[in-house]
Amino acid sequence: MMDKATLLARINAALELDMEVLRRAAQTAYEAATAEENIAENKYDTLGLEASYLATGQARRTAEIRQALLTYQQLALRDYDAARGIQVSNLVTLEDEDGGQRRLLLGPEAAGLKIGEGDELVTVITPRSPLGQQLMGKKVDDEVGLGTQVFYIIEVA
Numbered sequence: 090m091m092d093k094a095t096l097l098a099r100i101n102a103a104l105e106l107d108m109e110v111l112r113r114a115a116q117t118a119y120e121a122a123t124a125e126e127n128i129a130e131n132k133y134d135t136l137g138l139e140a141s142y143l144a145t146g147q148a149r150r151t152a153e154i155r156q157a158l159l160t161y162q163q164l165a166l167r168d169y170d171a172a173r174g175i176q177v178s179n180l181v182t183l184e185d186e187d188g189g190q191r192r193l194l195l196g197p198e199a200a201g202l203k204i205g206e207g208d209e210l211v212t213v214i215t216p217r218s219p220l221g222q223q224l225m226g227k228k229v230d231d232e233v234g235l236g237t238q239v240f241y242i243i244e245v246a
Contacts, residue, residue, distance in 0.1 A: 092246075093178070093246060096204060096205075097161065098209075099227070100204070101158060103204065104157055104158040104161065104199060104202075105224065107154050108154045110153055111150055112151050116145035118141075118143040119141075122141035124137075140145045157197075158176040161197070161198065162199045164196075166243075168246070174227050174228050175224045175228070175242070176195070178192075178193075180192065180194050180195075180245070180246040181244070181245050182242075182243050183241065184223065184241045185238060185239070185240055186239055191210075192210065193214050193220075195215070195216065195224060198215065198216075200213060200215045200217070228242065228245075229242050229245055230237070230243075
């Protein structure tokens, strides 16, 4: 089983990689938007404009990832405290009614990021998500629902 410190290091590495890939893509789109051959020759020639929209969107996403990375770099990992219930930085194992398990890290940012594979797969969720909202303050043996599915909290670290 992956511990939280290893998981945090892998989240940071994944965010750094995502940020670098997006930074390069934004640079490429910016270069396409400003290239002399992409200057509009008529009102229907929108390649330069489209590239500039793409560059703007990629720059915005890069800034979001940079902020998430800073947040994770400053995140203090806390052990689970049964008196407080589940909080940000807790690693939660849920089990569905059929016995299937999923591991979640309740993180401050980067919702949907998946780290690891197979039995080691951990999905990052935030307290802003419907499931994250339900998990806040819950304890081992409590249950949470997502749509028609019911999950039991079987372990928290």
